[in-house]
Structures are given as structure tokens and as C-alpha cells.
Amino acid sequence: MLAGAGTPRARAVARLRKGSDLADRLTGGDSSLLRRINAAVTLRALRDGQAVTLTQLVGDTGLSRPTVEGVIEGLVESGLVAEVEQGQDSGRQRGRPARWFRFRAEAGHILGVEIGVHAVRVVLADLAGQQIGSFARDVDEALDAEERVGAARTAVAELLRKAGISRDSLWAVGVGSPGIVDKDGSVRLGTALPGWTGLDLGARLRRSFRCPVLIENDANLAAIAEHWQGAAVGMGDVVFVLAGLSPGAGSLINGRLHRGFGGAAGEIGALHLLGQQVTPERLLSTTGKPLDPLDEAAVARVLTLAREGDLVARDAKERFLQRLVHDVAALALAIDPQLVVVGGWAAGLDDVLEPLREQLARFCLRPPEVTLSTLGEDVVALGALRLALDQVEEQLFAVDQPSGSRG
Amino acid sequence: MLAGAGTPRARAVARLRKGSDLADRLTGGDSSLLRRINAAVTLRALRDGQAVTLTQLVGDTGLSRPTVEGVIEGLVESGLVAEVEQGQDSGRQRGRPARWFRFRAEAGHILGVEIGVHAVRVVLADLAGQQIGSFARDVDEALDAEERVGAARTAVAELLRKAGISRDSLWAVGVGSPGIVDKDGSVRLGTALPGWTGLDLGARLRRSFRCPVLIENDANLAAIAEHWQGAAVGMGDVVFVLAGLSPGAGSLINGRLHRGFGGAAGEIGALHLLGQQVTPERLLSTTGKPLDPLDEAAVARVLTLAREGDLVARDAKERFLQRLVHDVAALALAIDPQLVVVGGWAAGLDDVLEPLREQLARFCLRPPEVTLSTLGEDVVALGALRLALDQVEEQLFAVDQPSGSRG
Numbered sequence A, B: 001m002l003a004g005a006g007t008p009r010a011r012a013v014a015r016l017r018k019g020s021d022l023a024d025r026l027t028g029g030d031s032s033l034l035r036r037i038n039a040a041v042t043l044r045a046l047r048d049g050q051a052v053t054l055t056q057l058v059g060d061t062g063l064s065r066p067t068v069e070g071v072i073e074g075l076v077e078s079g080l081v082a083e084v085e086q087g088q089d090s091g092r093q094r095g096r097p098a099r100w101f102r103f104r105a106e107a108g109h110i111l112g113v114e115i116g117v118h119a120v121r122v123v124l125a126d127l128a129g130q131q132i133g134s135f136a137r138d139v140d141e142a143l144d145a146e147e148r149v150g151a152a153r154t155a156v157a158e159l160l161r162k163a164g165i166s167r168d169s170l171w172a173v174g175v176g177s178p179g180i181v182d183k184d185g186s187v188r189l190g191t192a193l194p195g196w197t198g199l200d201l202g203a204r205l206r207r208s209f210r211c212p213v214l215i216e217n218d219a220n221l222a223a224i225a226e227h228w229q230g231a232a233v234g235m236g237d238v239v240f241v242l243a244g245l246s247p248g249a250g251s252l253i254n255g256r257l258h259r260g261f262g263g264a265a266g267e268i269g270a271l272h273l274l275g276q277q278v279t280p281e282r283l284l285s286t287t288g289k290p291l292d293p294l295d296e297a298a299v300a301r302v303l304t305l306a307r308e309g310d311l312v313a314r315d316a317k318e319r320f321l322q323r324l325v326h327d328v329a330a331l332a333l334a335i336d337p338q339l340v341v342v343g344g345w346a347a348g349l350d351d352v353l354e355p356l357r358e359q360l361a362r363f364c365l366r367p368p369e370v371t372l373s374t375l376g377e378d379v380v381a382l383g384a385l386r387l388a389l390d391q392v393e394e395q396l397f398a399v400d401q402p403s404g405s406r407g
Helices: A007-016 A020-026 A031-046 A054-061 A065-078 A144-163 A203-204 A218-229 A269-278 A296-307 A313-336 A349-363 A375-399 B006-016 B022-027 B031-046 B054-061 B065-078 B145-161 B201-208 B216-231 B269-275 B296-307 B311-336 B348-364 B375-399
Strands: A081-084 A100-103 A107-117 A119-126 A129-139 A170-177 A187-189 A213-217 A238-243 A248-251 A256-258 A339-344 A369-372 B081-082 B098-104 B107-114 B119-126 B131-138 B170-177 B185-189 B213-219 B238-243 B247-252 B256-258 B337-343 B369-372
Touching: A007 A213, A007 B238, A020 B296, A031 A065, A031 A100, A031 A256, A031 A375, A065 A081, A081 B216, A100 B145, A107 A144, A119 A144, A119 A187, A119 A339, A119 A375, A119 B131, A129 A144, A129 A238, A144 A203, A144 B054, A170 A218, A170 A339, A187 A339, A203 A213, A203 B185, A218 A248, A218 A339, A218 A375, A218 B256, A238 A313, A238 B145, A238 B348, A248 A269, A248 B098, A269 B311, A296 A313, A313 A339, A313 A349, A313 B311, A349 A369, A349 A375, A369 B145, B031 B054, B031 B065, B031 B098, B031 B375, B054 B065, B065 B081, B107 B145, B107 B375, B119 B375, B131 B145, B131 B375, B145 B216, B170 B216, B201 B213, B201 B238, B216 B256, B216 B375, B238 B311, B238 B369, B247 B269, B247 B311, B269 B311, B296 B311, B311 B337, B311 B348, B311 B375, B348 B369
Parallel strands: A107 A170, A170 A213, A238 A339, A339 A369, B107 B170, B170 B213, B238 B337, B337 B369
Antiparallel strands: A081 A100, A107 A119, A119 A129, A238 A248, A248 A256, B081 B098, B107 B119, B119 B131, B238 B247, B247 B256
16 A cells, blocks of 8 residues: 555654654653554545455554554544455465455545636545546626636536535635635735736635635646646646737746745736837737737637638747747746746647757757646646645644634 | 753664664664663754753663763773863762763864856864865866866865864765766866866765865855755745856755756756747947956946946846846745845845845745845855755764764
């Protein structure tokens, strides 16, 4: 189950006892703290989902058999662990039937939500992060903040209803939004959505849930998602570029999200305003009239025309590409990631990849790899789900009674 | 002495015993490991330089009196701790005279070295990081790599001779260099110095020292130095911009150096090559002929002329400033630091500050503070010194016999 049974325990001990004298305390009193640690370690040993015998748990956790028995009893009571019936072959030891246990990932659920310009998306998973449903709904780009938040609430309710999951079983909700998001979940700046700047999105959504609600910038969540199960698995230094008329980016450094001092890291879209260069809305226009920055359909039309050989559209696309290369190069030069993942507009980015690679190879002193997102339109919602899962893992890891530490 | 005596010990334990079962091991065997931890904890309690009694050490470390006595005996033998004579007033306890001890920061030394375009600089300090001497020597920008490394060696020898310090007493040497430096100390790319690209600078310098030699990019070290004792003390998210015709930058994120995946983070100078924009050598020229990128004197002349009201020079400076703003904005947008420190050219940057602040405030979604470096020409060498000091603190913290872990 666990590579080194002592490791999570040692980490839990170190975390919970920061500043205390380890040796004295571990051999001395404070047994309730020890019980919490022991429960967390036992859960860890169970968390990959396979059924495990009590004897295996004793081995994996390094705890005594009576201790594990006590811990398991509490976890079964709390609903986090279930005893499983198994065939009576290999499990037997000296005639005594082995008892098998498993983690009940279905004991709770988590949600990942994206509140976007054109759509609201929700994904639902169990406590192990296993996805069990999703729901998306187009919304009008002109919706005001109240209506947009309402659309997100409705989408959540719809998904829960379809999946037959009670709202009370939610342990954590992650939410992705465009703009600069403060740590408390309010939107410091969000020009892409009407009425978004200054919105206390966290407070609004927390009314609808009794569990923690975590808000994060959309591009940041996309980076997390690609690292979790997309194009950046196994890579710790990643920049995700959410390509658009005003591109945003999210970065992982050493596998951790880099939010920046004020949560604004990667908001590279403003770079073109310097030096009074032409805006991307004009760059991509084929008519001389600027495109609406939120009109992705119009952008897709231009990109399609360009692919079909339309000369004016090809020029426009070429100008746009140069801008994107410049923005991505700025990110790559500043951060020096191993990998740049490009996502966003579902269509039209395929032929951006090669020119981007070429130009970065020319101008970056150490060019990064460049690839397309593999997670499609759910990328932000999946990152939000991972954010919620992190919160749950923190809870599972540090307590024995989930109800004691929630909300 | 120490805020919480258990903290460093707990950390040392956690670090040395990663993956082991803490409780079992601490109460069980492996006393040599325990001795090492105890020595490190005792040294920590002594390291701020003040003399401390044995009784105080017992309190600060949480160790038993006989253990501390044994540890101190070993540390005195190794030269790292000295017994100090004190007046016989407050130190007495029940008639038994208190014994006082202090850390011998003079037991070893560290060096910080900058190998630059126009100068080689060296600073010397004791094991507590207290500076005890410095030496700088101008070098010709046209020196080849062999000559330049030789000049650094000579400068080191000169400073050691003047300070009366033996080379054998060096515990660690930090070295700053322009260019992209690999983790092993070789220069992956170094266009500012002739023959620098591909140079195995680490291997070259290690021949001259028996202690560890650590090589790092100059702007990275400048960021570390400003955080240590300059304009960025107490700030964990900092970008240092080494202004020049091709500016470089170093970043701290959460107080730690961000090198990037390939050590190239912050090498923003290439950004202007995109889009075939004019090079800074031309931007700053007042004659139509490009300036030599390494000719800082010529640059300083243009900046001085501009300050005196020369219109052509003012235009050139204005163009240069726009470029610098663009580069710094790219860094700020990508990384979102709390503070940008501008350094480099000793003269001529004063009136860069205000326009930089204004422009960043206009274009950054969350503008950083902007300030000038306070460490002057030694900034890179001081950062190199801090790098060496980190190495020494690692040694002091994890072992009882320094000679056992050196080299």
C-alpha cells in the first residue's frame, strides 16, 4: 500500500507538532493527538481503494494491532471505512479469519465548477477524486454577475439531482473564474465578465454550501488539471496558456501553483498595451473593425477562414500568432518552465503549435517544450475538482472524525 | 536564544529520518545519529554569537545536562565552540560556578565572488556571515575565459593574504557569473563574456579550493543579496532586475530562489528580439551607430548627457526606458512579485525609477513596488557570500564534526 509506512506518519507528526519536542511528546502524554495521527495514517494506508487486512494495516502503518483495531473501529463508525466480506482462502492465519477493510470513497463527494464567459461547467467526484458525473450549460456573455452565479448554482443543483447525490454529502467545492482572485475568494479584477470586478464570489457561493468553497483563477486551475491528469503529468515546472484575445496563464513551480504575491501571476494579456501596440481585437479582424474580445465564435471563423486559404484571414491570423508568441515568450523567459501547455479555444489552435515551437526555440535561451492541452473544455472544472480534492485530502490526513473538521 | 527549542531539533530529526518511524527510533537505538542531531541543535542554540551557560543550553535544547556536556566537549575539541571566562556574579548557581560557551564563528571562513564583465569582486566573511574584508579589481571586457578566471583566482589570493586568512580555513565559496549556469556549475550560455559559453566554471574553480564551490547566475545572486540585507529584507516575492543593454533578472518566490527548469528564469533580454524590434544598442545610441553592448561607460555618458538636457540623448534614453519598462512589465505580469528591485549600472538609474513605477501602475493588473538596489557594486558578490553561507549552515546544522562532511 504505502512505500514507507513511516513517511506519512512522520510528516503528520511533524506538521501537527511544529515547535514541540518530538521525543518527549511522543513518549509522553497527549494521546488524543496521537489518535488523530494514527487515524490519518491508517486512512492513508487504505486510500488507494483496495481492501486490506488488519494484519496488512499493522504492517503498513507501523502501529500495534490493538491500536489499529481501535482506529478502524472509529473509522467504520464515522462511515469512512467499511468491513468487506472476502473469500476465506489466503486471508486466513492460524485458523482465525482475516478481517478486510476498505476506504469508503463514496462517503462524501467533491465538486469542480467553472464559471466562464460562455458556459458554466460542473464535475462531480467521490472522495478519491473518481469522476462520477459532469454537466455543462451555455450562458450568455452579457449575463450580469448575479445571473451568472445563479446559473452556476442551477448547474450544480442539476448535476447533483441527476447523480442522485445529496448536497450534504459534499466535502469541498472548487470554483474557477476568469480574473485575479484574492485568497479569500473575492474577484479583485475581472474584466472578462460583466460586474465581476469586486465581486465577493467566495461569500456568494458559500451560502449555497456547508462545506469549504475554494475560488481560483481559471488559467491557474487549468495548469493544475494538466499536471493532475493531462499533458503535464509528472512535470513540476509548467506554464498553461489559456489562449484568447487577451491570454492568461497559470504556472506550476516545483509542482505547486504559483499564484504570485497578489494572485495576478501569469496575467500576461496586458503586455501588448505597452508601447501602444495594436490590440489583438484589431489584429485578428478581417474587416478593419475590431472583433468583440468575448466573441470566440468570430475568432473561430477567422481561424477557419485562414485554414481554408483566405488571404485576409491568414494575415490576421499571422499577426495574432506573432502576438501570442510574444506573450508566451515573455512567460517562458521570465519563468523558464519545462513545458508550455496551450489551451483555451477548443478549435483553431492546432496549427499554432509549430510556429510557437519554432519561435520559442529562436528566442528563448532555453526553449521549453510546447504542447496542446489534452483535457478539452473541462480543463478548468477539472482543476477546480483537484483543488477541492486537495482540501479533502488535507482533512482525511489530519483528523479521524471528518465531521469534526468540516466547514 | 531560540524561540522554541524543539523546532530546529524537530526539523533536524524529520530531515535526517525521512521515512523512518520517529517514535520507535528516537526511543530505541542509533545513538550516533542522535549525537549528530544533538550537536546540531546545540550549535543552533549558540549560533547568534552570545555566550551561553551550560544550564541555558540545557533549557534551550531540551536535552539532558549530561548530553549537553558531552556534545559541548566534542564541539570544543573540533574548534567550533570555545569556553569563555565570565565574571562570577549572575552565573553562579548554588555555589557551583557556571560554565559559559560561545560559537567560534572565526573557526572557518566563506567567500563570495563575482566574475563580471568589467570587474572581479570578492568578499570574505566568518562562519556567521560577518563580513571581514573585500577586494575588487577592474578587468578588461575583452579578457578570454582563462584570463578572467585567473583574475578571479588572483583577487581571492590577494584578499586572503591581506586578511591573513589561510585558504584551508575556507568552508564554502559562492561565485556569481553572467549567463545561464547549470546546477553543476558549468555555463550553458554566456554571451556577455568572451569564451564563456560552455565553460565548466565550477570544475575550473574547484581546483583552487578544497571546500565546496557553488556557481550561480549574477542576477539570481543579486536577488538573494537584496533579500538578505538590502532593499528586499522581509519580502519573499522579489524580482531583481540587473539593468543593462540586455537586462537579466533574478526572482525569489516565497523567499527561495527561482532558477527555472533549466536555470534560465529571468533572462528577459531576448524579448526585444521578437518582432524584429530595434536592439537596445541602437535605442541608446545618439549617433545612429549602435553602442557596444558591453561599453557601460558609453551608456553612462548618454545617460549623463540626457540628465544635462541634451535632446538627442534624452530621446535615446526615453527609447531605452520604454524598453526597460516593457521587459520589467513582462516579468511583473508573469511572476507578480511584491517588489521589483532595480540595480546594475551604478549611476544613471535614479531617474528611471519614477517612470518605471508609473508605467507599471498603468499596465500591471496588480503593480509591484519598485525600488533601487541598496547594496551597490558588491550586490552580486554579497549574494554569492549568502549562497556559501547557506552551504555552511547546512553543514553546521546536520553534523557535529565539520571536517567529516566537508569537500
